Amino acid sequence: MNARADLEAAARRAVEAALAAGASDAEAYGEESTEREIRVYDGAVESLTDATSRGVGVRAFLDGRWGYAYGTDLGEDGLREVAAAAHAAAAVADPDPDAGLPDECGAAEIGSLRSPELDGWGTDRKVGLALAAERAARGHPEISQVEQVVYADTDGALALANSRGFAGSFESSAAWSYVSAFAGEGDDLMTGLGLGMGRGPEDLHPEAIGAEAAARASALMGARQPTSRRCPVVLDTLVAASFVGFIGGMLSADAVQRGRSLFAGREGDEIATAELRLADDATLPDGLASGPFDGEGSPRRRLKLIEDGRLLTFLFDSRTARKAGRETTASAERASYRSPPAVGTSNLVVEAGAAPLDELVRRAGDGLYVTDVAGLHSGVNPVSGTFSVGATGILIAGGELAEPVREITIASDLVSMLRSVEAVGSEARWVPFGGSVRAAPLLLGEMAVSGS
Numbered sequence: 001m002n003a004r005a006d007l008e009a010a011a012r013r014a015v016e017a018a019l020a021a022g023a024s025d026a027e028a029y030g031e032e033s034t035e036r037e038i039r040v041y042d043g044a045v046e047s048l049t050d051a052t053s054r055g056v057g058v059r060a061f062l063d064g065r066w067g068y069a070y071g072t073d074l075g076e077d078g079l080r081e082v083a084a085a086a087h088a089a090a091a092v093a094d095p096d097p098d099a100g101l102p103d104e105c106g107a108a109e110i111g112s113l114r115s116p117e118l119d120g121w122g123t124d125r126k127v128g129l130a131l132a133a134e135r136a137a138r139g140h141p142e143i144s145q146v147e148q149v150v151y152a153d154t155d156g157a158l159a160l161a162n163s164r165g166f167a168g169s170f171e172s173s174a175a176w177s178y179v180s181a182f183a184g185e186g187d188d189l190m191t192g193l194g195l196g197m198g199r200g201p202e203d204l205h206p207e208a209i210g211a212e213a214a215a216r217a218s219a220l221m222g223a224r225q226p227t228s229r230r231c232p233v234v235l236d237t238l239v240a241a242s243f244v245g246f247i248g249g250m251l252s253a254d255a256v257q258r259g260r261s262l263f264a265g266r267e268g269d270e271i272a273t274a275e276l277r278l279a280d281d282a283t284l285p286d287g288l289a290s291g292p293f294d295g296e297g298s299p300r301r302r303l304k305l306i307e308d309g310r311l312l313t314f315l316f317d318s319r320t321a322r323k324a325g326r327e328t329t330a331s332a333e334r335a336s337y338r339s340p341p342a343v344g345t346s347n348l349v350v351e352a353g354a355a356p357l358d359e360l361v362r363r364a365g366d367g368l369y370v371t372d373v374a375g376l377h378s379g380v381n382p383v384s385g386t387f388s389v390g391a392t393g394i395l396i397a398g399g400e401l402a403e404p405v406r407e408i409t410i411a412s413d414l415v416s417m418l419r420s421v422e423a424v425g426s427e428a429r430w431v432p433f434g435g436s437v438r439a440a441p442l443l444l445g446e447m448a449v450s451g452s
Contacts, residue, residue, distance in 0.1 A: 003032050007056075007159035008169040010074040014058050015161050017083035023060035023090065025101050026083070026163045029295070030056045030074070031337040033156030038123075040130045040149045048123070057337040060086035061100060065093040068340045102318040102328050105166035106299035107292035108283050113172035115200025118155055126151050129206050130177065136210025137181040137194065142218040147191070148180040153201065158291070158334075166297045174288045175201045176432060179210050183217035190223055190392075190406070192216025193238070193372075197288065197430050216371065219394060223404035226395060226451040232367035232422075233410065233447040234360050234396070238431055239370050240350070240442045244278065245434010247414060248345040250382055251305055252331075253320035255343075262385035262414065263311060270309045272418035276442075277351040278306040280315060280331065287347035289436035295332035295341035303329050306418075317343045348437045353424035360425055360443040362399035368449055369394045369401060370410060385414035391449075409450040420445040 007030035018026035032054040039046040056079065057070035067089025071082040130151040137146045152175070159169035176197035182189050194212030196204040235243070255261040263271070272278075282290050282300040293299055296318055304312050316324065317332035320343055333344030361369060370393040379389040388411040395402045412420075425441030 004157040004159065004169045004171055006074075007032055007157055008161065008167055010056055010079060011159045011161035012167055013076070014056050014079045014083055015163050017080045018058055018060045018086055019163055021060070021084045021087040023062055023087050025061040026086070027059045027101060027296070028056055028161050029334060029337055030159040031156065033154055035152070035154045036126070037150065037152040038127055038130050040127065040134055043131065043134070045127055053336070055337040056082060057340065058082050058086040059340055060090045062087065062090040064095045064097055064099070065090045066096060066099045067091070067093050070338050096319075098319045098322040100318065100322070101162050101164055102296045102298045104299070104328070105162065105164060105293070105297040107168045108300045110283055110290060110292050110300070111285055113170060113199070113285070113290055114155070115173045115175070115202065117202045118153070118173050118175075118200040121201045126153075126201060129201055129204060132206035133177055133179050133194070133210040136207040137179050137214045140211070140214035140218060142183045142221060143181050143214050144185055144189070145182040146179065146213075147182060148178070151175075151177045151201070160293065160295075160297050162297055168293055168297065170292055172291065173199055175199065175204060177204050177206065177209055179213040181213040181217045183214070184221045188222065190217050190220035190404075192218070192220065195432075197432060199286070220371070220392060220404040220406070223392065223406040225407040226405045226449070228450045228452070230446055230448050232364040233444045233449070234357075234364050234367065234369045235442040235444065236369065236371045237425070237427065237429055237439050237441050238433065239373050241431035241437040241439035242373060242376050242433045243414075243417070244348055244350055244439050245437050246376060246380055248280070248348045248435065251314050252343040253314040253316045253324060255382070256314055257320060257323060260382055262383055263314070266311055267313065269311055271311045271415050272306050272309050273421045274309045275353065275424055276306060276418060276421045279304050279349045279351070280345050280347065281349050282330070282346035284347055284349070286430070287436055287438070288430070289346040294330040295334035296328070298328050298330040298332065300330050300346070303331070315343050315345065317341060345435050348435060350424060350428065350439045352426050352428040352440045354426055355423050356426050357441050360423055360441055361396055361401060363423065363443055364396045365399055367396040368405070369396055373410070380414070387411065387413065405451070407451070411448045411450065417444060417447070420447070
């Protein structure tokens with residue numbers, strides 16, 4: 001029996017064990033994964049780790065209460081022990097009238113989410129990929145140091161079964177690599193990041209990853225602090241992805257219901273320009289958070305979040321949906337078998353526009369191209385949406401990139417930022433910042449930039 005079938009069978013048995021222990025409803029989530037990470041430095045392997053995890057988590061429901069337990073023994077005795085522990089936890093839990101299994105279970109048709117070539121890549125070949133990325137960065141004449149070079153991948157299977165008759169499983173894999181490089185010396189040392197991600201190592205291009213890190217670092221050489229101003233701002237794709245990931249977290253119905261989101265009570269309101277279209281889509285074959293069903297067994301779908309400038313919906317799992325008198329949006333996510341499902345984003349997708357980056361820069365006139373921000377999650381107030389974060393970038397003069405700048409602060413609030421989006425760039429890419437995000441550069445009409 002392969003890992004996927006074995007996990008699904010174990011999940012079914014865990015559900016039966018929970019019912020036998022006295023649960024009125026039950027759900028079991030099984031997971032098996034192998035994670036590998038290779039770090040290289042100065043042409044040699046610095047570290048190599050290979051870790052495999054396998055386990056099952058059981059959610060048991062009893063008289064309006066629920067409990068959760070997990071374990072790593074998928075034998076009969078182990079499953080019975082976990083199921084009994086979940087039932088016991090439910091027996092002493094506080095009542096939760098909105099908790100329960102989803103009313104609709106099923107699986108979307110997506111296709112394979114596992115790299116067909118992953119098995120053919122041995123450790124030596126993966127090390128070679130990381131070394132090639134490092135060589136590409138070090139080969140740039142202005143690069144003085146390459147700080148980090150990492151290749152990593154994960155490969156595994158997930159299974160879910162519940163007492164309403166649903167059972168499903170799927171395999172998935174992901175691979176990514178990044179390079180952090182320095183240009184300049186001493187106090188003028190500037191850093192740049194290059195990254196790539198895909199289903200397997202065959203999707204990664206080490207020379208491009210290393211070259212991106214080198215180009216980003218070199219473009220910032222000689223950066224100085226500019227004078228303060230209000231001006232148009234172009235957000236680099238990586239920066240845009242960070243903001244989009246943060247916004248996605250505040251569209252969680254759980255955050256809204258707990259009063260921890262500035263978007264509470266704003267469903268249907270105009271919160272952005274028509275140029276920005278945002279969706280959550282777990283059905284994309286190249287989305288690394290994709291899957292046929294969510295963490296509760298609801299079929300995945302494409303969910304429009306912001307369209308025509310309006311906030312269309314929040315992200316709901318079955319619990320938050322019942323609390324709001326709504327239906328789940330199949331937005332229950334799992335960190336691992338060690339924790340119960342919770343509302344979250346899958347693949348956040350910004351629909352690409354028609355303008356290449358140089359056109360956004362030209363339209364900005366005299367402004368700022370932001371290539372990096374620091375402290376975003378600590379610098380944004382989730383209730384008011386106001387933010388003030390450190391940034392690095394390149395000034396724009398006469399519609400062209402000019403001198404690099406650092407030690408600046410950009411400040412606004414998220415709704416004002418969304419309402420100032422004048423254009424979305426055409427070069428969209430996947431970025432692992434704030435989850436799985438496919439973003440593109442953004443042109444903002446105006447933002448406060450604090451310098452000297």
